[in-house]
Amino acid sequence: MTRVLGIELRRSAAISTAIILLVAGVLLLFFAEGIEFATGWMQLAMTQRLYLAVLWPVAMAAGAWQARREHRSNVAELFASTPRPAAHRTVPTLGAMAVAVVCGYLSMGVAGGLWIIGTAEYLPMSVFVVTAVGALALIAAAWLGLAVGRLLPSPVTAPALAVAGLALLLLIPGATRPRGWLALVFSPIYEMNMPDAYTTVPARASASQAIWLATLAIAAVMLFAAGNWRIRVAALLPVVMGATLAIAVMPHHDRVVNAAIDPVARELVCAEGEPRVCVSRVHSGLLPEVTPKARESLAILAKLPDPPTQLDEDTTTYLPEIFPPWEKDVVLYRVEAGQNGHLGNETHALAEMVSGAFGSPPRCEEYAGPDEKLAAAYWLIGREPVADDTYDAEVISTAVELWQNLRKLPEAKAKAQVIALRQAAQNCTVGDGVLPRSKR
Template identity: 40%
Template sequence: MTGRVLRIELRRSAALGTALLLLVTGAALLLSSTQFFAGRWMQLAVMARSLLMVLLPLALAGGAWMGRRDARHRVDELFASTVRPRWQRVVPTAGALAVSVTTAYLLTFLVGAGWVVPTAGYFPFAAIVVTAVGIPALVAAGWLGMAAGRAVPRVITAPVLAVVGFALVGLVPELAMAPDTSTGIARFRAEPAAMLLLPTINSLDDFQTVMTRVSLLQALWLVALAATGLLLLGAVRRHAIALAVLPAVLGVAVALPLLPVGGARGAAAVDPVAIELVCDNDGPQVCVRRAHAGLLPDVVGPARQALGLMAAKLPNAPVRAVETERVTFWAMLEPDLAPPRNSADTLVFDTPTIDSFGHADLSGDYFLPSLLEAAWRQECGDQPILGDVYRARIVAAAWLTGQPPAPQPGWAPEEMALLESAYQALVSLPEAEQRRRMAAAREGALACRDDELMAIMSADRP
């Protein structure tokens, strides 16, 4: 009997409309942002969790709309007069909403998977766990919304819950993640562990994963919250309403002390498998990290071209090219996370931009110059990068190609004139002197001394 009622609810109630709204919204957001996860399973899982900042408010509103159904049709007093317990009437409706929002969430993930499967070279099991946490989150939101809709059966309840839900799961984490720049160096504030009670996750790096312990604790808390929502929906008397809050309280009491501080940053850890090297040895060795294995065919050609240009002009030139293992997002804001210094025989290059289909985006012809600039770059901790250092790297890369510096997007004409002047002054020197200067500049840069490199910007001859 309950199964038959559940099927009727799935076909005829607002659960189906709520699921369609979640699916269309989630799929539209995913398809407009495929470059952020194409070819990477963990990034798709994180993207699915990021979508919760929009999907959770919609689930709350959908649940509230369903919760006011009895009052809207003026049958609540009629049903209350029957001998059948209330929970027997609400379970099929709540089950229909749970099935609907879960199906919509999983279908949204499958839509995104179409942009991951063709080029993904690494599937971390943790991606399943990270994605799965969104299911109890949506179910809890739907059931709490139903309880609120039943308690306050007004038309305005659903939109108000949507706005409040978005403020809670969308804006609060963004404000908490804002870096503190009062010391002159951007560093994250110490977010309380309670921030991880919100299921949204943002800005996880390609080489990171969410600790499984954190995902399981979040799931525990969200299941407890869903139980509270269901009990509130079926509660009639005051003491039952008071007892309904108990699962959520217990869930917080168990999970909160075990969650790390620092919000998403505290929950993240470097994935040791994701940073393993995958190499092409048919020539000078070129390697990328396993998380970006699909990029290797795209970067082999430009990387070997860069190594050839360096070998022709630089003594002790690098003989292999390796993608950096630097956790780019967090290292930018926490310089102490930078890896050990690069070896002189290895050209360490940044991850190229990934396009919407999971390939390296080399259309702008900027990857080769960035590879050449990397010959004069070193991981130097929190040492600031001065403007002259950056300009000197551009001039040094141009010297390797034998062509003047290419126009830099957004640069003022006087800046480009400065680069052109430095380049012409450098190439006007005798060839032996050019090589000596550039070798000294590379040696100094690798030792985190940029004086020799910045001297390239001087038009004075020795």
């Protein structure tokens, strides 16, 4: 059987299918919407799942194309007349297509992994589960394509199936409203877009999807190998059973993935030495890049009375709403990975860290605006605020104006106003006029 499988891999559409999936997947990863997976391994796994929107229909079309081989060669009656069991004829084809789509999908992941392997150090087991479900989705798609291609051996079957597969994935969310969790059962791409640094896929969600996809694959095998209508009708049984079980396993609330947070990914990992600098575990690979700038910012802030003594990553999430502990002597800084996997916005990181000292406790109603925080931070640094992609032009313009007004004051008075801004921000009492503004 192994020899037969090897021949099938060489002579069938398997190798070309794997190459198509690999090329399409890599192009999607790196060029579709920018490199959205640079934060870490879970983000890569979820981004791969998102692009099943394209790969899943391609796998279905490849299966349908492969299924026409016997019809094109006019050997169906010859094979049917041989005494060999049907499994001997179908298993190599099924195996070859499964190997092809899995290899293409995993190779796509390897290409993305090579991009982030130097900085992505946090690798939870759930990454392998999410990837395995994605591979299972492609196996089900390829086998379903084989089944449909054998039932409808027409040249238009493959392209029509690709269009139908894409339409199905896009229509599932609308068809299942208002039950968003139901879309997650039947769609391997739902809620996989733009994952946050701490996002994860719950085990129950992956289990539900795996059940549905496995039963769909079983039904496809039955259809592909069926020799009569009774077996084809019986193929509906695993579909119904799988859907029922998958629905029972999936948590019955919306935003199952969007609201799922990995608490281990949020845990702080600290650099050696003092002052203390910590980042979340998912960003632990960026700690060597964050630490020098963080300690430089703490040295600048030492000019203030009762200055902060440590810098931690701001691990705030808003869905669900979770805030890190608030301490007056700790600066919170939002760590972001750039598209190259290294520290994002590195040019302006120092100013961002210094401005973090003018932050306010969670749910504070009167807090310092970004223009005020930047003006105070750049006054302490000793240079004019510069344009930053993080802020719009109006914020930068106002920050420059406030910084210039501070520069016009005697140093002692300017420092007093900067100190007043920090105290007001910490006490949630920031109002108009804390920093001097030009008269309009």
